[in-house]
Amino acid sequence: MEINNIIAQTEIFSELPPRLIGMVSKNASLNVYKRGDFVFKEGEPGDSFYIIKEGTAIVKKSNNVIATLKRGDFFGEMALVEEHNRSATIIAGDALTLIEIHRNVFNKVISKYPPFSLEMIKVLSKRIRETDERMIQELLRQERLTTLGKLAGTVIHDLKGPIGAVRGYLELLARESISNEDRITFVSIIKKEVDRLLEMVQELLEFSRGKASYQIIKTDISLLMEEISVLFEKELKDKNITAGKQLGENLYADIDPQKTKRAIINIVNNAIEAMENGGVLTIITEKIDENIAIKIKDIGKGMDAETLAHLFEPFFTKGKSKGTGLGAAIAKKIIEEEDGKIDVESMPMEGTTFTITFPVAK
DSSP, X not given: OHHHHHHHHSGGGTTSOHHHHHHHHXXXXXXXXXXXXXXXXXXXXXXXXXXXXXXXXXXXXXXXXXXXXXXXXXXXXXGGTOOOOOSSEEEESSSEEEEEEEHHHHHHHHHHOXXXXXXXXXXXXXXXXXXXXXXXXXXXXXHHHHHHHHHHHHXXXXXXXXXXXXXXXXHHHTOTXXXXXXXXXXHHHHHHHHHHHXXXXXXXXXXXXXXXXXXXXXXXHHHHHHHHHHHTHHHHHHTTEEEXXXXXXXXEEEEOHHHHHHHHHHHHHHHHHHOTTOEEEEEEXXXXXXXXXXXXXXXXXXXXXXXXXXXXXXXXXXXXXXXXXXXXXXXXXXXXXXXXXXXXXXXXXXXXXXXXXXXXXX
């Protein structure tokens, strides 16, 4: 009688007349499993449907646990409508008692009560939707964990460099025998490394905050590029890089100058790092149709097709010796949220050109 009641309460049989519930119950069998026993394995042939009478069952797909089933739950339903092998593995979570119903029983029920076919389709469709939703949520969870893992790994790896340098030079500064000239040099290096740390932290903050607020004003693009150029004068000289500027006049765009400056600084940093043995960095501002264009050209090592394809993805750092891997992604995000566009052309060993365009100020 208990088996009869369990079958009657199972969703797939809930609309069956009592006489057919009795027939299903009469032809069902009870199977008992110990904790850890396999009911069946992924890839095995199957022709039975199961309802849990007592205990729990663990569902695994490709060695990943995707669900835990309890009393009254059912599984193996796809074996009723197709002859494919099992799509998942079922393991007893603890002492497990199953009601097993063979496909032949379902065929008999359908022959005696044709509306049962429609009920089966409804239940199977619902189960597929629920499984899809569960898998989507699991994929999202895994993606979030992967992103956090990349973030943690990137942050730890990249912050260790400047922090270690700061500590080392602080120890040198503590020596009594240090000369005034060395002191000035070491302080300058420490300041530079601290600035690197602050830039990394700013990039991480901008990435984590998502959509930020923008203070859009009419901005002289050439003047903005002059301000940015000044920031890099010493570094360009130290790295034997010549700056070339071709800045047009009366080039105005409606942008947030501070955020745009942050984006362009990220791009210039990439260009400088690409020219390990020195070179020429060219900055051009000009009007093209109804847009203001900023071009940043280097004659560095360039990028291959794979690097170009992933350039604006967060945490992508192929070929970079430092940085969070967020610079290009943040630059693209800022520019696009100001109704601008960013394009890049590059060839290995031939250099790279970034082109940023904004609509002419209204």
